[in-house]
Amino acid sequence: MLMFALRRILVSIPVLIGITMILFIMLNVVPGDPVALMMKEHASPDVIARVRAQMHLDDPMIVRYFRFLANALQGDLGNSIKLNRPVTDLLLKAFPNTLMLAVCAALVSWVIGIPAGVLSAVRRDSLIDRFFMGFSLLGVSMPVFWSALLLQYIFAMQLRLLPVSGFYGWKYMILPAIVLGWSSAGVIARLTRSSLLEVMRHDYIRTARAKGLRETGVITRHALKNALIPVVTIMAIQVAGLLSGAVITESIFSIPGVGRITVNAISSRDMPLLQGAVLFATVLVILGNLVADILYSVLDPRIRAQMKKDA
Amino acid sequence: MILTPKMKLLLASGLASLMLMSPALAENMLRISNTEDPKTADAQMTTDLYTLPLNIFDRLVESETTGPGQSSLVPGLAESWEVSADGLTYTFHLRAGVKFHDGAVLSADDVVYTFDRMLNPATKALNTDILTFIAGAEDRLDGKADSVSGLKALDDHTVQITLAQPYAAFLALLAAPGASIYERAFTEAAGDQFGLTPETTNGTGPFILRDYTLNDSQMLEANDDYWRGRPELDRLLVRVVADSETLRMLFESDEIDVLDLDYAPTQTPYFYGSDTWKDQIRSGPRVGIYYYNINQAQKPFDDVRVRKAFQMAIDRQTIVDKNFYGKGKLEDGVMPRGLTCYAPAEPIAYDPAKAKELLAEAGYPDGVDITLSQAANWSQKWSDMNQIVQAQIAAAGFRATIETPDEATFMAARKAGETHNYMQVWSADFNDPDNFFYTFFSESGSKSRAYNNNDPEVFADIVKARGMVDQEARCKLYQDLTARIVGTDAAWVPLFSLDHNYVVQPRVKNFVVPWNGWSDMSYYKVEVE
Numbered sequence: 001m002l003m004f005a006l007r008r009i010l011v012s013i014p015v016l017i018g019i020t021m022i023l024f025i026m027l028n029v030v031p032g033d034p035v036a037l038m039m040k041e042h043a044s045p046d047v048i049a050r051v052r053a054q055m056h057l058d059d060p061m062i063v064r065y066f067r068f069l070a071n072a073l074q075g076d077l078g079n080s081i082k083l084n085r086p087v088t089d090l091l092l093k094a095f096p097n098t099l100m101l102a103v104c105a106a107l108v109s110w111v112i113g114i115p116a117g118v119l120s121a122v123r124r125d126s127l128i129d130r131f132f133m134g135f136s137l138l139g140v141s142m143p144v145f146w147s148a149l150l151l152q153y154i155f156a157m158q159l160r161l162l163p164v165s166g167f168y169g170w171k172y173m174i175l176p177a178i179v180l181g182w183s184s185a186g187v188i189a190r191l192t193r194s195s196l197l198e199v200m201r202h203d204y205i206r207t208a209r210a211k212g213l214r215e216t217g218v219i220t221r222h223a224l225k226n227a228l229i230p231v232v233t234i235m236a237i238q239v240a241g242l243l244s245g246a247v248i249t250e251s252i253f254s255i256p257g258v259g260r261i262t263v264n265a266i267s268s269r270d271m272p273l274l275q276g277a278v279l280f281a282t283v284l285v286i287l288g289n290l291v292a293d294i295l296y297s298v299l300d301p302r303i304r305a306q307m308k309k310d311a
Numbered sequence: 312m313i314l315t316p317k318m319k320l321l322l323a324s325g326l327a328s329l330m331l332m333s334p335a336l337a338e339n340m341l342r343i344s345n346t347e348d349p350k351t352a353d354a355q356m357t358t359d360l361y362t363l364p365l366n367i368f369d370r371l372v373e374s375e376t377t378g379p380g381q382s383s384l385v386p387g388l389a390e391s392w393e394v395s396a397d398g399l400t401y402t403f404h405l406r407a408g409v410k411f412h413d414g415a416v417l418s419a420d421d422v423v424y425t426f427d428r429m430l431n432p433a434t435k436a437l438n439t440d441i442l443t444f445i446a447g448a449e450d451r452l453d454g455k456a457d458s459v460s461g462l463k464a465l466d467d468h469t470v471q472i473t474l475a476q477p478y479a480a481f482l483a484l485l486a487a488p489g490a491s492i493y494e495r496a497f498t499e500a501a502g503d504q505f506g507l508t509p510e511t512t513n514g515t516g517p518f519i520l521r522d523y524t525l526n527d528s529q530m531l532e533a534n535d536d537y538w539r540g541r542p543e544l545d546r547l548l549v550r551v552v553a554d555s556e557t558l559r560m561l562f563e564s565d566e567i568d569v570l571d572l573d574y575a576p577t578q579t580p581y582f583y584g585s586d587t588w589k590d591q592i593r594s595g596p597r598v599g600i601y602y603y604n605i606n607q608a609q610k611p612f613d614d615v616r617v618r619k620a621f622q623m624a625i626d627r628q629t630i631v632d633k634n635f636y637g638k639g640k641l642e643d644g645v646m647p648r649g650l651t652c653y654a655p656a657e658p659i660a661y662d663p664a665k666a667k668e669l670l671a672e673a674g675y676p677d678g679v680d681i682t683l684s685q686a687a688n689w690s691q692k693w694s695d696m697n698q699i700v701q702a703q704i705a706a707a708g709f710r711a712t713i714e715t716p717d718e719a720t721f722m723a724a725r726k727a728g729e730t731h732n733y734m735q736v737w738s739a740d741f742n743d744p745d746n747f748f749y750t751f752f753s754e755s756g757s758k759s760r761a762y763n764n765n766d767p768e769v770f771a772d773i774v775k776a777r778g779m780v781d782q783e784a785r786c787k788l789y790q791d792l793t794a795r796i797v798g799t800d801a802a803w804v805p806l807f808s809l810d811h812n813y814v815v816q817p818r819v820k821n822f823v824v825p826w827n828g829w830s831d832m833s834y835y836k837v838e839v840e
Contacts (some may be wrong), residue, residue, distance in 0.1 A: 031719055031720045036723070039358045045755055045758075054433075084350070153555075153560070160564065164557060164566060165562045166566075245787050254551060254554075256525060261526070264526075267718060
């Protein structure tokens with residue numbers, strides 16, 4: 001297992017370098033000058049030219065790229081052009097907020113999604129099934145900004161139970177976690193349902209039933225363990241996605257997280273900050289996939305056996 | 312009444328939860344918002360978000376709002392000044408006993424240091440434009456000198472600034488937020504971190520920066536030792552709220568005290584029509600002008616007749632009425648109402664029939680295809696206005712398409728002088744016509760803002776006006792320039808100036824819309840009950 005994890009981590013290094021290179025080239029191809037964007041309407045050509053030179057933005061691309069790479073290898077992602085703060089600091093300060101949001105949203109989506117999927121599968125084509133599937137369809141298809149506004153209006157404006165936006169304690173986490181969790185819950189519920197229905201057709205389920213096990217036992221002990229394998233993969237990747245920043249949710253609820261930093265970096269062509277944010281997101285996605293693979297092996301003995309053989 | 316211990320406990324817990332729920336009720340705090348993080352309090356490093364500099368620092372002179380859309384220059388850190396007869400030497404006498412937030416006393420050396428810091432290439436300042444008139448400034452900026460020859464501390468309380476050539480708007484420029492004064496020892500020690508955190512920010516202003524959470528909020532606290540007397544407020548909370556719907560809900564659920572309707576313009580009719588809020592609206596004109604840029608480097612706008620037709624084909628009053636609920640006035644010149652030297656210009660009539668004739672004369676009897684441009688991230692109001700204009704000018708024969716490149720692409724094209732006609736607004740940074748004329752119609756401005764109005768007489772007159780000391784003659788020249796640029800050259804389309812509307816909670820007192828109509832202002836005199 002350890003060998004497997006190590007090998008996966010080593011393989012991801014070229015992926016990381018490749019991504020930084022592609023990003024660097026793309027950002028240099030698209031038009032846009034970070035200094036002009038910082039100055040907005042007050043951009044004056046003389047000042048822009050001078051400040052660009054002072055920031056070494058006029059150096060050849062290849063020089064800038066290798067400067068970035070050399071510094072990154074020493075753990076220095078440079079300074080944000082617009083915010084004039086170390087990129088690592090900015091990301092590390094924003095990450096706990098995003099982490100909290102991601103964990104809460106993931107919990108909401110699992111707590112709702114998995115039971116909803118199981119109930120729908122067990123009571124297939126019943127009213128419960130239709131209700132949960134309708135509910136999850138709504139979650140998947142409703143844009144986050146819309147569900148956010150709706151919930152803000154009901155719970156903050158009308159009922160005055162929760163704050164509208166901000167990030168000053170657990171109360172402020174409830175609405176964004178529900179908004180973000182709801183859309184993920186939809187995916188998880190639908191996947192759990194279809195996967196469980198698939199598993200329920202297998203012979204070993206018939207055997208379990210034939211030996212007189214109660215239906216609850218059949219589902220929880222036999223069916224669910226196998227049905228959850230694809231769900232776990234999605235869950236791990238979803239968490240990685242959530243951690244790299246839930247842009248719209250963070251904007252609407254004014255949460256100072258990684259997503260907002262990334263979007264600001266894109267729109268202001270803040271190259272060092274964007275490089276840092278993308279590297280960060282890439283690492284998270286790679287780790288998410290790794291965790292999914294490891295969980296797979298824990299849940300599925302066939303994969304565990306395959307891993308041992310490979311190692 | 313005698314309170315039992317149980318009642319006391321209940322009362323205490325009730326009060327505590329009230330304080331937690333609504334901090335503003337518990338203390339004398341004003342809660343405002345901005346759509347973006349200001350990034351820094353250092354006024355030399357920003358060109359657009361000035362709430363922090365305007366409240367944390369002071370300037371040698373200040374622009375004080377004297378009435379709706381009107382201002383006058385009043386003494387700030389300098390209690391008096393003299394200008395030499397040739398308009399080249401400014402001598403400022405500093406106020407005695409002014410203290411920075413860290414307790415240090417302001418001296419002339421701090422002023423010299425502050426301006427030298429701005430021009431020092433190592434600072435990479437963005438606001439250098441306001442000091443380039445000082446003798447030796449260009450050499451310092453280019454790294455050819457270690458100091459600025461035109462900056463001198465004559466003694467502890469006297470600063471002498473010598474200009475390279477007379478510049479009539481210099482005093483007005485020194486009242487701009489970018490000219491905020493810093494303390495040498497503190498700022499040198501803070502290095503490039505100055506203004507980024509409460510620990511590395513220090514000014515003489517009415518408020519002290521106490522907390523700064525990036526992308527979330529900034530908390531300012533009253534400066535008890537402020538030289539003009541302590542501000543009325545104990546605290547000022549600036550929250551970063553990017554979404555306009557969220558902002559409105561925050562205001563209506565009493566989590567924000569001031570709602571700037573510039574950040575939520577579509578809510579204007581709602582608040583004007585609301586019995587609860589209509590009396591809480593605070594409105595004022597702004598010294599700013601909405602305009603259409605015309606790029607003469609692109610056909611068919613190389614022909615003055617087409618440009619004139621474009622001016623006449625836009626029904627500006629309808630835009631004010633429909634898109635801004637009638638809260639604005641038409642402008643016909645380069646200078647908006649409230650600006651020094653303003654005089655009404657020759658009105659531009661809305662006349663689609665005449666515009667059609669002019670197009671035919673210019674060789675487009677069957678109309679002409681044109682493109683209007685706007686950056687994709689500009690707010691909804693710009694696309695609404697462009698669409699209404701697109702429909703209006705069709706009557707004169709302009710078949711317009713609207714392109715929406717992303718902001719970076721748009722800015723890059725504009726810098727190269729290659730954008731299509733675009734609509735924008737410019738509000739005065741300082742109360743002088745040079746802030747408008749030089750920005751748009753000087754030789755560098757005309758190219759970098761994609762006008763390409765290559766009129767050598769206009770270029771020469773704009774440079775001449777900068778140095779004129781006789782204010783009356785100078786104003787006359789700006790009025791003549793207006794007639795030439797808008798009338799003869801038809802180089803841009805003046806549209807209108809709009810009122811700036813705010814809604815404030817009933818407990819907010821003394822809220823005055825600043826003279827320039829900016830969203831950023833000093834909250835020194837504002838009170839909450």
